[in-house]
Amino acid sequence: MSDWSKALSGFSAASPGGGHGLDVDEPLLFEDDGPGRSGVDLPPVPKVADRLGGLRRDGRIGLPSLSEPQVIRHYTRLSQKNYSIDTGIYPLGSCTMKHNPRINEKVARLPGFADLHPLQPEATVQGALELMDALAHWLKTITGMKAVALSPAAGAHGEICGMMCIKAALEARGEHRVRVLVPESAHGTNPATAATCGYEVDPIPADARGRVDLAALKAKLGPDVAAIMLTNPNTCGLFEDQSPAIAEAVHAAGAYFYLDGANLNALLGRVRPGDLGVDCMHINLHKTFSTPHGGGGPGSGPVVLAESLARFAPLPWLVDGDEGLRLIEQKEGAAKDALGRIKAFHGQMGMFVRALAFMMSHGGAGLRQVSGDAVLNANYLLASLKDLLTPSFAGLSMHEVLFDDRFLGESGVTTLDFAKALIDEGYHPMTMYFPLIVHGALLVEPTENESKESLDRFIASMRALAERAQAGDKAFFEQAPHFAPRRRLDEVTAARKPILRWRAETKSAAAE
Amino acid sequence: MLAVIGAKSVDDLFRDVPASARLETPLDLPPGLGELEVERVMAQLAAKNLSAGAAPFFLGAGAYRHHVPAAVDYLIQRGEFLTSYTPYQPEIAQGTLQSLFEFQTQVALITDMDVANASMYDGATAAAEAVMMANRVTRRKKAILAGNLHPHYRDVIATYGRFNGFATIAVKPDPQGKDDLAALIDNATACVVVQNPGFFGEIHDFTALADTCHRAGALLVVVVTEILSLGLIKPPGAMGADIVAAEGQSIGNALDFGGPYLGLFATRDKFVRQMPGRLAGQTVDAEGKRGFVLTLSAREQHIRREKATSNICTNSGLCALAFTIHMALLGEAGFTQLAALNHAQAVKLADILSAIPGVTLVNDSFFNEFTLRLPRPAAPIAEALAEQGLLAGVPVSRLDPRPDLADLLLVAATELNTDADMAALAIGLREALR
Numbered sequence: 001m002s003d004w005s006k007a008l009s010g011f012s013a014a015s016p017g018g019g020h021g022l023d024v025d026e027p028l029l030f031e032d033d034g035p036g037r038s039g040v041d042l043p044p045v046p047k048v049a050d051r052l053g054g055l056r057r058d059g060r061i062g063l064p065s066l067s068e069p070q071v072i073r074h075y076t077r078l079s080q081k082n083y084s085i086d087t088g089i090y091p092l093g094s095c096t097m098k099h100n101p102r103i104n105e106k107v108a109r110l111p112g113f114a115d116l117h118p119l120q121p122e123a124t125v126q127g128a129l130e131l132m133d134a135l136a137h138w139l140k141t142i143t144g145m146k147a148v149a150l151s152p153a154a155g156a157h158g159e160i161c162g163m164m165c166i167k168a169a170l171e172a173r174g175e176h177r178v179r180v181l182v183p184e185s186a187h188g189t190n191p192a193t194a195a196t197c198g199y200e201v202d203p204i205p206a207d208a209r210g211r212v213d214l215a216a217l218k219a220k221l222g223p224d225v226a227a228i229m230l231t232n233p234n235t236c237g238l239f240e241d242q243s244p245a246i247a248e249a250v251h252a253a254g255a256y257f258y259l260d261g262a263n264l265n266a267l268l269g270r271v272r273p274g275d276l277g278v279d280c281m282h283i284n285l286h287k288t289f290s291t292p293h294g295g296g297g298p299g300s301g302p303v304v305l306a307e308s309l310a311r312f313a314p315l316p317w318l319v320d321g322d323e324g325l326r327l328i329e330q331k332e333g334a335a336k337d338a339l340g341r342i343k344a345f346h347g348q349m350g351m352f353v354r355a356l357a358f359m360m361s362h363g364g365a366g367l368r369q370v371s372g373d374a375v376l377n378a379n380y381l382l383a384s385l386k387d388l389l390t391p392s393f394a395g396l397s398m399h400e401v402l403f404d405d406r407f408l409g410e411s412g413v414t415t416l417d418f419a420k421a422l423i424d425e426g427y428h429p430m431t432m433y434f435p436l437i438v439h440g441a442l443l444v445e446p447t448e449n450e451s452k453e454s455l456d457r458f459i460a461s462m463r464a465l466a467e468r469a470q471a472g473d474k475a476f477f478e479q480a481p482h483f484a485p486r487r488r489l490d491e492v493t494a495a496r497k498p499i500l501r502w503r504a505e506t507k508s509a510a511a512e
Numbered sequence: 513m514l515a516v517i518g519a520k521s522v523d524d525l526f527r528d529v530p531a532s533a534r535l536e537t538p539l540d541l542p543p544g545l546g547e548l549e550v551e552r553v554m555a556q557l558a559a560k561n562l563s564a565g566a567a568p569f570f571l572g573a574g575a576y577r578h579h580v581p582a583a584v585d586y587l588i589q590r591g592e593f594l595t596s597y598t599p600y601q602p603e604i605a606q607g608t609l610q611s612l613f614e615f616q617t618q619v620a621l622i623t624d625m626d627v628a629n630a631s632m633y634d635g636a637t638a639a640a641e642a643v644m645m646a647n648r649v650t651r652r653k654k655a656i657l658a659g660n661l662h663p664h665y666r667d668v669i670a671t672y673g674r675f676n677g678f679a680t681i682a683v684k685p686d687p688q689g690k691d692d693l694a695a696l697i698d699n700a701t702a703c704v705v706v707q708n709p710g711f712f713g714e715i716h717d718f719t720a721l722a723d724t725c726h727r728a729g730a731l732l733v734v735v736v737t738e739i740l741s742l743g744l745i746k747p748p749g750a751m752g753a754d755i756v757a758a759e760g761q762s763i764g765n766a767l768d769f770g771g772p773y774l775g776l777f778a779t780r781d782k783f784v785r786q787m788p789g790r791l792a793g794q795t796v797d798a799e800g801k802r803g804f805v806l807t808l809s810a811r812e813q814h815i816r817r818e819k820a821t822s823n824i825c826t827n828s829g830l831c832a833l834a835f836t837i838h839m840a841l842l843g844e845a846g847f848t849q850l851a852a853l854n855h856a857q858a859v860k861l862a863d864i865l866s867a868i869p870g871v872t873l874v875n876d877s878f879f880n881e882f883t884l885r886l887p888r889p890a891a892p893i894a895e896a897l898a899e900q901g902l903l904a905g906v907p908v909s910r911l912d913p914r915p916d917l918a919d920l921l922l923v924a925a926t927e928l929n930t931d932a933d934m935a936a937l938a939i940g941l942r943e944a945l946r
């Protein structure tokens with residue numbers, strides 16, 4: 001342990017209450033329970049004879065009782081234990097953590113959108129349908145695709161939707177294909193989606209340039225292959241420059257080309273997936289179009305479709321009618337081949353409003369600038385770090401940069417240790433250990449939002465840490481983070497003996 | 513920056529994109545708008561809609577309009593919650609993780625189940641995931657869907673079934689809720705999916721059905737589309753449910769024209785390793801302090817890839833936070849009082865409306881929503897009333913076009929309906945039927 005770390009561990013016991021200034025320990029809601037309190041003031045309940053069929057709930061539920069000030073303080077304190085885009089650069093590769101403009105939040109809360117029931121008569125929701133129609137137009141124009149299904153709730157849900165459309169098209173052709181090709185660098189959702197749709201997953205290796213090995217892909221194609229699920233730019237931050245040839249080979253084999261749109265941010269206004277021969281692609285409105293991640297959702301994952309797949313799009317369909325826009329909600333007429341619903345209602349309207357506000361704010365030219373700035377920032381990081389860190393592949397990057405752990409050499413410092421040390425520098429770590437095709441991956445995506453000044457500070461921290469690791473200060477890294485609300489957490493015990501909820505008896509156990 | 517990179521221009525950075533793949537013309541989209549212009553355009557679009565708060569409003573059918581305390585929206589808009597990612601770095605995501613742990617606990621308590629996950633997209637996808645989980649647990653591939661299950665939920669489960677490869681036996685809807693599900697269960701049945709309160713509003717005790725399922729080696733999945741009902745009625749856990757798949761929108765979340773909503777998913781401890789979705793768990797840090805992490809991730813796609821229990825990644829995090837904060841404000845007394853208030857409102861409204869000549873109340877029991885049988889098809893009547901600025905209810909035909917359901921109107925009452933709203937509905941309906 002370095003002297004510095006020793007001194008630090010001496011300090012950390014200094015507060016008898018366990019706090020660190022503004023960062024105070026916060027009990028669970030359930031530990032602040034006080035009988036008789038409430039954070040709401042509801043009208044009294046009129047006396048009526050109940051119609052519950054004798055099925056009234058017995059006994060206490062066990063919910064804690066707190067006042068409004070207690071609840072506000074509790075969640076304000078909890079919020080202060082989170083890193084966020086608003087706090088600083090959030091360079092999670094393949095997650096596109098860009099700024100969430102507040103105008104989007106404001107317009108999404110207009111009662112004319114937020115206070116609409118999904119089953120109101122269509123005549124009363126024409127503005128909402130018009131908004132969905134406009135969003136569909138922008139998405140189709142940006143991607144060069146023919147149709148769009150708006151209902152998927154997130155990226156992985158869009159993947160399911162797209163793969164269902166592909167399977168339905170194959171069934172309509174009377175073909176039973178069983179394999180889906182997925183590059184080894186793909187997001188975990190791709191193989192999981194293919195499996196959920198009943199397919200066998202066949203991995204395709206990467207070539208020495210970090211792209212799909214075209215020869216290996218061609219060798220795997222056959223009459224039993226339903227589709228390839230490709231990410232472009234891929235998760236190494238590289239453009240799949242053989243994409244046109246991939247499309248050709250896949251189509252020649254009678255299979256479909258699914259594009260994972262997680263990295264669409266790099267393509268806006270410069271490459272239209274429709275021009276690459278893509279049949280189907282999901283779009284993460286919560287990545288590319290700035291709707292907030294909210295600590296894990298909600299997302300929105302519309303799927304754009306080529307003409308050959310459009311008739312299988314899930315219900316509901318939005319169409320122009322004699323009396324304005326309307327929804328087709330049953331499999332009938334033009335929608336007779338449609339997939340049934342994949343979600344209860346029409347889609348993530350709250351996210352549609354935000355995403356469209358983002359698009360309208362940028363306009364066509366502004367969206368092209370988004371991809372340019374994102375790629376510029378990523379390449380600036382690459383150029384500023386490549387002498388000290390080890391980029392996995394030669395050449396330029398697209399919107400994100402992949403390093404592996406070779407730069408850590410024999411230091412004994414791991415990618416995980418390095419990432420945790422970055423927390424002490426005031427940054428959220430990059431994506432770690434993904435993609436799986438390089439050792440100890442560090443995938444950095446700065447997005448278009450970061451200024452040169454912000455990138456320079458981040459680069460300085462990265463360089464300082466890399467030098468320190470290379471100097472062999474293993475103990476410092478192993479113990480990082482030192483300054484976060486928590487030190488490293490015991491994830492092994494958490495999984496071995498899961499405690500997944502509060503129970504009255506766990507209170508004393510935790511205090512032991 | 514370009515000099516550091518060694519590139520001539522930003523366009524030069526795209527040199528890996530083959531020329532044939534490049535878009536050489538500008539996107540055929542309008543130029544960017546300033547903030548005030550965006551706001552103006554959006555306000556104009558919003559103004560073309562009849563928002564629920566601007567009319568006497570009685571729609572439900574799986575999406576409910578409730579009062580959300582101001583503190584909820586204030587707190588979920590804190591940037592530290594709003595603009596953070598899935599908590600993959602627990603040391604700097606304790607806010608999200610502890611909130612999720614509290615959320616999981618609240619959901620487990622309300623449903624009376626052992627354990628709940630950190631949310632799904634919505635109630636319908638939660639129900640589809642519940643069936644796929646039952647398939648894994650039982651190693652069977654057949655789901656029986658009760659007639660009282662929300663038609664959209666039936667449809668979503670059937671869609672997943674078609675592509676995932678499990679059979680669905682959908683029982684014909686019966687507004688009286690008198691399905692004989694037990695007779696359909698055999699030794700190939702993975703699960704029976706029922707809803708409480710049912711789609712038509714009636715309240716059931718599924719205790720005997722749970723026993724029948726368990727004797728046949730099948731699971732009972734209970735769907736709840738109005739989670740507030742569990743403040744007043746017997747919870748699924750007390751009836752022997754194995755999985756609860758519910759819609760949590762009612763608590764903390766706006767109607768939002770159908771999304772984003774909040775899928776709730778709860779089960780028994782013994783099935784926890786077969787659950788889909790994320791789970792927050794309690795642990796300690798290197799200094800022995802209590803902390804929270806995402807756990808049991810060996811079930812999930814980012815670790816297990818094609819062997820994962822589900823492909824879900826992003827879920828409904830911020831909606832779950834809104835739910836948790838609203839529940840924290842309500843507390844035991846508030847939650848049960850709000851539920852009782854909703855029921856009392858519905859009882860009052862049912863009495864008023866069923867007194868209208870030609871209108872009959874279909875249900876014997878209900879929580880805050882019930883079904884009326886009108887003397888003629890309900891959809892044109894609801895549309896005519898909407899033209900008068902009255903959002904009267906959901907015609908069942910909007911969700912299920914079967915001719916025998918055409919005269920049915922689902923009507924929901926919540927704490928937001930005033931006596932004047934109810935009187936307006938009664939007058940409107942009476943006039944429309946005259």
